[in-house]
Amino acid sequence: MIRLLAALGALVLGGLASIGRLAIFTGQTVSHIVRPPFYPRELGAALLQIGYFSLPVVGLTAFFTGGALALQIYSGGARFSAEAVVPQIVAIGMVRELGPVLVGLMIAARVTSSIAAEIATMKVTEQIDALVTLSTNPMKYLTMPRVLAATLVMPLLVAVGDIIGIFGGYMVATYRLDFTSVTYLKNTVDFLEWLDILSSLTKGAAFGFIAALMGCYFGMHSDRGAMGVGRATKSSVVAAAVLILAANFILTEAFFSS
Amino acid sequence: MITLSGVTKSFGSNHVLRGVDLTVGKGRSMVVIGGSGTGKSILIKCILGLVTPDGGSITVDGRDVTRVPRDAFLARFGMLFQGGALFDSLPVWQNVAFRLLRGELARPWAEAKSIAIEKLARVGLGAEVAERLPAELSGGMQKRVGLARAICADPEIIFFDEPTTGLDPIMAGVINDLIRQIVTEMGATAITITHDMTSVRAIADDVAMIHGGKIRWTGPASEMDASSDPYVDQFIHGRAEGPIETLR
Numbered sequence: 005m006i007r008l009l010a011a012l013g014a015l016v017l018g019g020l021a022s023i024g025r026l027a028i029f030t031g032q033t034v035s036h037i038v039r040p041p042f043y044p045r046e047l048g049a050a051l052l053q054i055g056y057f058s059l060p061v062v063g064l065t066a067f068f069t070g071g072a073l074a075l076q077i078y079s080g081g082a083r084f085s086a087e088a089v090v091p092q093i094v095a096i097g098m099v100r101e102l103g104p105v106l107v108g109l110m111i112a113a114r115v116t117s118s119i120a121a122e123i124a125t126m127k128v129t130e131q132i133d134a135l136v137t138l139s140t141n142p143m144k145y146l147t148m149p150r151v152l153a154a155t156l157v158m159p160l161l162v163a164v165g166d167i168i169g170i171f172g173g174y175m176v177a178t179y180r181l182d183f184t185s186v187t188y189l190k191n192t193v194d195f196l197e198w199l200d201i202l203s204s205l206t207k208g209a210a211f212g213f214i215a216a217l218m219g220c221y222f223g224m225h226s227d228r229g230a231m232g233v234g235r236a237t238k239s240s241v242v243a244a245a246v247l248i249l250a251a252n253f254i255l256t257e258a259f260f261s262s
Numbered sequence: 263m264i265t266l267s268g269v270t271k272s273f274g275s276n277h278v279l280r281g282v283d284l285t286v287g288k289g290r291s292m293v294v295i296g297g298s299g300t301g302k303s304i305l306i307k308c309i310l311g312l313v314t315p316d317g318g319s320i321t322v323d324g325r326d327v328t329r330v331p332r333d334a335f336l337a338r339f340g341m342l343f344q345g346g347a348l349f350d351s352l353p354v355w356q357n358v359a360f361r362l363l364r365g366e367l368a369r370p371w372a373e374a375k376s377i378a379i380e381k382l383a384r385v386g387l388g389a390e391v392a393e394r395l396p397a398e399l400s401g402g403m404q405k406r407v408g409l410a411r412a413i414c415a416d417p418e419i420i421f422f423d424e425p426t427t428g429l430d431p432i433m434a435g436v437i438n439d440l441i442r443q444i445v446t447e448m449g450a451t452a453i454t455i456t457h458d459m460t461s462v463r464a465i466a467d468d469v470a471m472i473h474g475g476k477i478r479w480t481g482p483a484s485e486m487d488a489s490s491d492p493y494v495d496q497f498i499h500g501r502a503e504g505p506i507e508t509l510r
C-alpha cells in the first residue's frame with residue numbers, strides 16, 4: 005500500500021517537474037523574441053521550411069476533408085430534407101474546427117517531428133555544445149526562430165486550408181450533387197462571420213506555437229544515441245498532437261461558448 | 263592561467279573525476295594523457311562550463327568560471343571537439359567562420375569567407391572543400407575543419423580533444439606543428455588531449471596524466487621519461503603489463 009502511494013507520488017512529482025521544465029523552457033523561448041542578438045537568416049529558413057514547404061500537404065488534407073464533409077452533410081441532411089445546408093455547414097465546419105485542427109495535426113506530423121529529430125541529433129553529436137562554445141545561445145539560434153516562424157506562418161497555412169477545404173466542398177457539391185455554383189458561394193459567404201475567421205487564425209497561431217515548441221523542447225532534452233533521438237521525436241509528436249487538441253477545445257470554449 | 267582544484271564529477275555511480283588538481287600556465291601548452299574513458303573530455307568540458315562539476319573550483323586568470331559573464335568568457339576560447347561537432351546544415355566555410363558571421367565579431371561575408379579559406383589552408387585543406395557540406399568529407403577532414411573552426415577567431419585559450427586521431431602520420435605532423443605554432447607565435451594557452459605519444463613530444467610544454475579520477479603525475483614534458491612513476495611509464499611505452507588494469 006505504502007509502496008503504491010510512493011509510486012503514485014513519484015509519478016505526480018515527475019509530472020509536475022516536467023510541467024515546470026516545460027514552463028521555464030517556454031518562458032525562455034518567449035523572452036528571446038525581444039532580446040538581441042537576432043538571427044534573421046535562421047528565421048527566414050524556418051519560415052520557408054515550416055510555411056512554404058507545408059503547403060502541398062495542407063492543401064491535399066483540406067481538399068479531401070472538405071469534399072468528404074460535403075458528401076456526409078448531404079446524405080445526413082437528406083434524412084430530414086435539409087440537403088440545402090451543405091455550404092453553410094461545410095464553411096463552419098472547416099473554418100471553425102477542421103481547418104485549424106487538421107492543419108495543426110499535419111504540422112505536428114511534418115514539422116514537430118523534423119525539428120525534434122534535427123535538434124536531438126545536434127545534441128547527440130555535440131553540435132549544441134559547439135554552439136555554446138562559439139558564444140551562441142542555442143535557445144536563441146535554434147528554438148526562437150522556429151517557434152516564431154511557426155507562430156507567424158500557421159495562421160496563413162490555416163487560412164489556405166480553410167479556403168481549399170471550402171473549395172473541396174464546392175467541387176463535390178457542384179459536380180457530384182445538384183448545387184449551382186452561384187448559390188453555393190453566396191450561401192458560404194453570407195453565412196460565415198468575422199468571429200469564425202478570427203477564431204480560425206488564432207487557433208492557427210496557437211497550434212503553430214505548440215507544434216514548434218514541442219519539437220524544440222523534446223529535441224533539446226533528448227537522451228544520447230540513436231535511441232534517444234527516436235524517443236525524442238516520438239514524444240514530441242505525441243505531445244504536440246495532444247496539446248493541440250486540448251488547446252483547440254479551450255479556444256473553442258473561449259470563442260463560442262457564450 | 264587555468265587552475266582546477268578538487269574538481270569532482272559523477273554520472274550516477276560512475277565517479278569520473280574524484281578531485282582533479284591542475285594548473286596550466288599562461289602561454290603554455292599542456293597535454294593531458296590517460297586511458298580511454300578516464301574523463302579527459304569531461305575535464306575540459308567542465309572548464310568550459312558545458313558540464314557542471316559536482317564539486318571543486320575552476321578559475322581562469324584568477325576568476326571563478328561560474329561567476330564570469332558567459333559570452334565574454336567564451337569569446338576567449340576555441341574548442342575542437344573529439345567528434346568534430348560540425349554543423350551539418352552549414353557548408354564547411356560557414357562552419358569555420360561561424361563566429362565571424364554573427365554576434366559581436368560579425369564582419370562582411372566576403373571577408374569572413376577569405377579568413378575561413380586561409381584557416382582551412384593552415385590545416386591542409388584546399389579552397390575547393392569550402393563549399394561542401396561536412397557530411398561529404400572524410401572523418402579526418404572533418405576533424406581538420408573542426409580544428410580550423412577552433413582557431414578561426416584567434417582565441418587566447420584553445421582546447422584540442424584528440425586533434426590527430428584519424429589522421430595519416432604526415433597530416434598528424436602538420437597538425438602538431440600547427441598547434442605548436444599557435445602556442446609559440448600567438449602566445450595562446452592550449453590544453454590538448456591525445457593518446458599519441460609522438461604528438462605529446464611535439465606539442466607539450468607540460469604533461470599531465472589522469473588516472474583513477476585524479477591527476478596521477480604532472481610536470482614538464484622533458485621530465486616525463488624520467489618520472490619513475492610506474493603508471494606514466496606503462497602509458498608512454500604502451501605496455502600491457504603494469505599497474506594500469508587492462509581487462510582481457
Ligand SMILES: Nc1ncnc2c1ncn2[C@@H]1O[C@H](COP(=O)(O)OP(=O)(O)OP(=O)(O)O)[C@@H](O)[C@H]1O
Nearest residue numbers: 273276278296297298299300301302303304305344
Ligand atoms: N553525458 C554522460 N552521461 C553519462 N556518463 C558520461 C557522460 N559523458 C561521459 N560519461 C562517462 O564519463 C567517463 C569519461 O568520459 P570521457 O568522454 O571524458 O572519457 P575520455 O577520457 O575522453 O575517453 P576517450 O579517450 O575514449 O575519449 C566515461 O566513463 C563515460 O562513460
Ligand SMILES: [Mg+2]
Nearest residue numbers: 302303344423
Ligand atoms: Mg574523450
